[in-house]
Amino acid sequence: MIVYKEMGGAYMKIGYACLTMGLPDYGFKSCTLKNTDNHSLTQIISHNLTILSKILDYNEKNSITMFRITSDLIPFASSPANKLIWWNLFKDRFTDIGKQVMRANMRVSMHPGQYTVLNAIDEKIVERAIEDLEYHTKVLDCMGLSSEHKIILHIGGVYGDKTSAIKRFSDNYQRLKETIKKRLIIENDDRSYTIEEVLRIGIQLGIPVVFDNLHNEVNASITSKTEQEWIIECQKTWKDRDGIQKIHYSQQNPNKQKGSHTESIHIEKFVQFYEKLPDKNINIMLEVKDKNLSALKCINTTLLSDIKLLEEEWARYKYFVLEKSPNIYGQIRQLLKDKKKYPAIGFYQLIEESFNCEENSGYVVNAAQHIWGYFSKVADTKEKEQFTKNINAYIEGTLSVKILKKRLLKLALKYKNDYLLDSYYFYL
DNA sequence: TGACGTCAAGATCCG
């Protein structure tokens, strides 16, 4: 059971998008256009629904109450290449997943990518966009989920004339079925439509608007307003049937081009953003490469308060940290000694610090030997020889740390060591 | 015409 901190009755959720990392066998499957026969599509869809269900279980166990479902759940769903009546074939599976979502009080969403363009000039592209929106709607409808579970879309292209591009968006929006309209929400993007423009469209058409902080940073409105002011403006576009206001939060990757997301959420910066929120009655979708790891980080820092959570996180991070810096490893152990305190921010700051450490071969070997310690008694002669060989090859520089870890992961899988399999050591 | 973004499939390379 989730015990939230006192937030004046507000109901905050923080979630992540599409994929779950740090766990084996959580990957979705797909196929290429030429392999879209009924049999393989059926297999893939069945597999993907199983994975989705596993992810939702994981989310529930970890108090993650918001999640974006990947558009790749059904391959080529809105293409004539997929002739399956998948919504009937897997009706019960969808219903079960929907029940799972509702039981966990989870909020899910979907987000067609940048290639679904409702305001295109080419009517064929518009038709495909509508079909794609119908697909996304069908997934959520099949699950029996209410209209609080949203589908988020960008406005689309500009085509050298924004006024008529917006007019086309508006006209084509009117063509959509009511089932789609009641789920559709719109978002400011990183190059074409600012939050101010999206708000104008949203207000005119009665569509809830999602504020994306990074897109707003990269593609600012002419009207200068603070993030908090834009969030308040967007809040007004959310009606009762839409549920609590949603926003997107991400941070700029300093090594990549404008709008690129960071590997992980920088916790200090997130807490600053969180504390400045005008209303905690809001749901935050994180857009970040390390997915659920950052979601856990942000949730544990802002919504929860139980030292056990940090201890669990520490169990998952410890060998990674040990490999990066035995010094930081020692600092974190000290930090977590006092069971009455809840030093979440300091804990995650130290974790973040360990990411910045250069590879040190002595530390890498030390951490690998700690992992090997779990197998040294059960491993057979060949595996023992292999491990020694791998370590020596690493020291000589002929084997990368990445491969060294992959081989240790294989042992963890073979000997079914759940404690190790939960460790981020293998995945970071 | 290629970059953009995203992920897994597919292809190729290596020991």
Next chain:
DNA sequence: CGGATCTTGACGTCA
């Protein structure tokens, strides 16, 4: 041959 690594695919817009 199995496993690691590189390339392709699928989408539409914009420079």
